[in-house]
Amino acid sequence: xxxxxxxxxxxxxxxxxxxxxxxxxxxxxxxxxxxxxxxxxxxxxxxxxxxxxxxxxxxxxxxxxxxxxxxxxxxxxxxxxxxxxxxxxxxxxxxxxxxxxxxxxxxxxxxxxx
Amino acid sequence: xxxxxxxxxxxxxxxxxxxxxxxxxxxxxxxxxxxxxxxxxxxxxxxxxxxxxxxxxxxxxxxxxxxxxxxxxxxxxxxxxxxxxxxxxxxxxxxxxxxxxxxxxxxx
Numbered sequence: 001x002x003x004x005x006x007x008x009x010x011x012x013x014x015x016x017x018x019x020x021x022x023x024x025x026x027x028x029x030x031x032x033x034x035x036x037x038x039x040x041x042x043x044x045x046x047x048x049x050x051x052x053x054x055x056x057x058x059x060x061x062x063x064x065x066x067x068x069x070x071x072x073x074x075x076x077x078x079x080x081x082x083x084x085x086x087x088x089x090x091x092x093x094x095x096x097x098x099x100x101x102x103x104x105x106x107x108x109x110x111x112x113x114x
Numbered sequence: 115x116x117x118x119x120x121x122x123x124x125x126x127x128x129x130x131x132x133x134x135x136x137x138x139x140x141x142x143x144x145x146x147x148x149x150x151x152x153x154x155x156x157x158x159x160x161x162x163x164x165x166x167x168x169x170x171x172x173x174x175x176x177x178x179x180x181x182x183x184x185x186x187x188x189x190x191x192x193x194x195x196x197x198x199x200x201x202x203x204x205x206x207x208x209x210x211x212x213x214x215x216x217x218x219x220x221x222x
Contacts, residue, residue, distance in 0.1 A: 035212075108156055
């Protein structure tokens with residue numbers, strides 16, 4: 001079991017640039033979640049998918065953020081244009097079902113926007 | 115609005131001490147409560163609790179849920195420096211909501 005795989009591990013970019021974060025969930029998991037973690041706000045749910053379909057994107061901060069899941073093994077989170085306040089660690093997590101099985105997290109992408 | 119509140123925010127103890135971490139919640143359509151340990155990187159799963167009064171145990175860690183009073187506790191006995199981490203509580207109603215965590219530091 002390879003676990004949830006995220007890339008890149010670190011991203012440093014300048015304000016205004018486009019940033020794309022990538023995630024490969026655990027094979028067989030039907031739910032995928034994107035979280036953002038900061039010291040001030042902890043882990044915040046941005047969006048989650050079930051069987052590749054977005055179910056709840058109410059946590060996406062604004063139109064600069066978008067997420068896609070074109071197939072069961074790949075998802076992206078895009079920020080365009082990026083701003084310094086987007087600096088955080090972004091985690092992807094997957095699960096088989098919800099509420100009855102745990103979330104499995106990737107190692108995260110640390111994003112720094114200067 | 116669903117919420118999860120953890121206490122204390124931080125805790126410093128000495129090796130060998132016993133600690134109790136608290137998690138209270140308000141959530142619609144409660145289904146489960148989960149505990150995670152986060153060191154430098156990704157949160158790692160510890161326990162999932164769905165029924166009141168049934169203790170989950172793994173080595174020196176144990177946890178129990180009270181669905182009537184809407185809280186859970188995580189106990190760590192005979193703490194070790196390797197237990198130093200942030201402990202996160204999450205609750206699932208219609209989605210997973212995380213508390214801000216308890217930062218535990220165990221001194222040698």
